[in-house]
Amino acid sequence: MKVxxxxxxxxxxxxxxxxxxxKIGFVxxxxxxxxxxxxxxxxxxxxxxxxxxxxxxxxxxxxPTEDLEKYPRDFERDEAFCRDEGVDVLFHxxxxxxxxxxxxxxxxxxxxxxxxxxxxxxxxxRGVATIVSKLFxxxxxxxxxxxxxxxxxxVIIKQMTKxxxxxxxxxxxxxxxxxxxxxxxxxxxxxxxQERLNAAILFKSLRGAQHDxxxxxxxxxxxxxxxxxxxxxxxGTKIDYISLVNPETLQPVRxxxxxxxxxxxxxxxxxxxxxxVALGK
Amino acid sequence: MKVxxxxxxxxxxxxxxxxxxxKIGFVxxxxxxxxxxxxxxxxxxxxxxxxxxxxxxxxxxxxPTEDLEKYPRDFERDEAFCRDEGVDVLFHxxxxxxxxxxxxxxxxxxxxxxxxxxxxxxxxxRGVATIVSKLFxxxxxxxxxxxxxxxxxxVIIKQMTKxxxxxxxxxxxxxxxxxxxxxxxxxxxxxxxQERLNAAILFKSLRGAQHDxxxxxxxxxxxxxxxxxxxxxxxGTKIDYISLVNPETLQPVRxxxxxxxxxxxxxxxxxxxxxxVALGK
Numbered sequence: 366m367k368v369x370x371x372x373x374x375x376x377x378x379x380x381x382x383x384x385x386x387x388k389i390g391f392v393x394x395x396x397x398x399x400x401x402x403x404x405x406x407x408x409x410x411x412x413x414x415x416x417x418x419x420x421x422x423x424x425x426x427x428x429p430t431e432d433l434e435k436y437p438r439d440f441e442r443d444e445a446f447c448r449d450e451g452v453d454v455l456f457h458x459x460x461x462x463x464x465x466x467x468x469x470x471x472x473x474x475x476x477x478x479x480x481x482x483x484x485x486x487x488x489x490x491r492g493v494a495t496i497v498s499k500l501f502x503x504x505x506x507x508x509x510x511x512x513x514x515x516x517x518x519x520v521i522i523k524q525m526t527k528x529x530x531x532x533x534x535x536x537x538x539x540x541x542x543x544x545x546x547x548x549x550x551x552x553x554x555x556x557x558x559q560e561r562l563n564a565a566i567l568f569k570s571l572r573g574a575q576h577d578x579x580x581x582x583x584x585x586x587x588x589x590x591x592x593x594x595x596x597x598x599x600x601g602t603k604i605d606y607i608s609l610v611n612p613e614t615l616q617p618v619r620x621x622x623x624x625x626x627x628x629x630x631x632x633x634x635x636x637x638x639x640x641x642v643a644l645g646k
Numbered sequence: 647m648k649v650x651x652x653x654x655x656x657x658x659x660x661x662x663x664x665x666x667x668x669k670i671g672f673v674x675x676x677x678x679x680x681x682x683x684x685x686x687x688x689x690x691x692x693x694x695x696x697x698x699x700x701x702x703x704x705x706x707x708x709x710p711t712e713d714l715e716k717y718p719r720d721f722e723r724d725e726a727f728c729r730d731e732g733v734d735v736l737f738h739x740x741x742x743x744x745x746x747x748x749x750x751x752x753x754x755x756x757x758x759x760x761x762x763x764x765x766x767x768x769x770x771x772r773g774v775a776t777i778v779s780k781l782f783x784x785x786x787x788x789x790x791x792x793x794x795x796x797x798x799x800x801v802i803i804k805q806m807t808k809x810x811x812x813x814x815x816x817x818x819x820x821x822x823x824x825x826x827x828x829x830x831x832x833x834x835x836x837x838x839x840q841e842r843l844n845a846a847i848l849f850k851s852l853r854g855a856q857h858d859x860x861x862x863x864x865x866x867x868x869x870x871x872x873x874x875x876x877x878x879x880x881x882g883t884k885i886d887y888i889s890l891v892n893p894e895t896l897q898p899v900r901x902x903x904x905x906x907x908x909x910x911x912x913x914x915x916x917x918x919x920x921x922x923v924a925l926g927k
Binding site for chain 2: 372376380383384386465467468469470471472473474475476477494495498499502503524525527528529530531532614
């Protein structure tokens with residue numbers, strides 16, 4: 366496995382692969398890899414000749430009061446994981462090279478970036494769309510994969526890829542969960558023992574909603590209210606949002622249909638976690 | 647010469663060129679070609695194996711009260727010009743394919759887009775950065791060339807290309823002028839006979855400023871004021887802005903140095919024209 370830190374070296378590598386007719390698959394990450402990331406690596410591995418994983422904790426997607434500094438990092442562990450998974454290139458760029466001063470250019474995906482997570486994280490998706498655009502221009506992948514835990518992010522990336530004519534196939538991989546249903550996330554590390562137990566309520570309440578929908582409940586307010594109550598029954602929880610949306614437009618639905626998405630962001634203590642499920646599954 | 651109207655066909659063409667190791671040069675235009683465009687075509691022609699010219703009147707760079715509808719178009723004439731210049735591909739996409747509904751993604755280059763032309767045309771450079779990003783992803787050029795008449799545009803494109811890691815070399819070509827000094831522009835067509843004569847004052851006043859700087863005047867206010875007065879002496883003129891700026895940052899200079907840029911936008915009757923010169927030349 367090659368570890369590349371320089372942007373021009375990554376571009377040259379990908380140019381050569383493309384000239385040789387090899388298909389480049391790409392998994393962009395912020396590192397501190399867990400089984401969720403590894404599942405994405407395994408999914409795209411089958412579909413490409415050369416597999417590139419990037420590790421970059423992207424400062425432009427963190428708000429000024431967010432956890433950029435304390436976001437967990439462990440490059441050596443990540444490197445070992447990637448080697449085990451048969452990754453061909455680990456791209457691990459330097460922050461000053463990714464955002465040299467003066468840095469002025471940003472990609473925005475209007476409307477989709479102002480709802481759901483965009484309400485409490487107003488510049489988050491601008492940072493995401495910008496770094497993914499940059500990485501697409503550096504790694505030059507034929508296909509890239511994103512996890513469904515960040516459901517809104519995946520929708521935004523698909524829209525941006527189509528709008529800006531990036532010739533990149535966008536794949537998604539399902540959420541990987543702990544045995545009690547908690548979605549894997551690097552931020553789960555922030556939870557103390559009690560919070561970790563409490564965090565299981567997120568998926569439990571989403572499962573309840575799936576069950577209710579199967580039993581004929583199709584009023585979104587009714588579904589959302591029940592999820593809200595079951596979460597607030599657990600001490601130390603604070604709800605950021607619970608939304609029941611069309612899976613493509615992310616617009617709230619008036620009546621729930623198969624495949625609509627129930628998504629939420631909830632604080633467990635001070636840790637903000639997100640999760641989502643498709644209804645009718 | 648190949649005329650391509652479909653985005654995937656253009657992308658496939660460029661993919662094949664790149665696989666064959668051919669260098670793609672690109673001249674993006676809004677059509678109604680004049681000697682200014684042709685000079686850019688000739689400049690980049692020497693440096694590439696395959697020359698692509700695009701013709702697309704980009705709606706997102708026009709304001710709601712601007713001249714999108716009446717902007718001059720003559721595809722057959724443009725096609726003949728391109729054929730004569732040895733252009734390999736004329737890319738002439740369909741508006742609904744470039745901006746399918748819903749279209750949500752935009753590229754912004756902060757700060758640089760709010761000054762000079764950005765004051766009276768607040769969304770103009772967002773539209774420019776967006777369409778150029780799209781065209782870079784469709785045409786996949788190794789090099790692209792922009793005219794210096796749109797000086798601010800060229801600075802913004804250079805910044806965007808660097809920031810977003812497009813692996814495209816940005817070239818610029820000098821302004822081509824009529825015999826009385828008027829910079830060539832598709833919008834000169836809007837001028838009536840008297841306005842056309844009056845329009846010569848733009849370059850005449852800029853030449854005067856170059857002369858004054860050579861004679862030791864380095865106070866930007868003094869230079870700008872003299873340009874303003876000489877333009878306002880001509881009936882039917884209205885000044886949008888006159889700026890004396892650093893050629894890289896576009897920030898106003900406090901004292902003029904060699905190579906600083908004097909740029910202006912002036913209404914001649916109802917037609918808004920722009921022009922600029924480097925001082926010390």
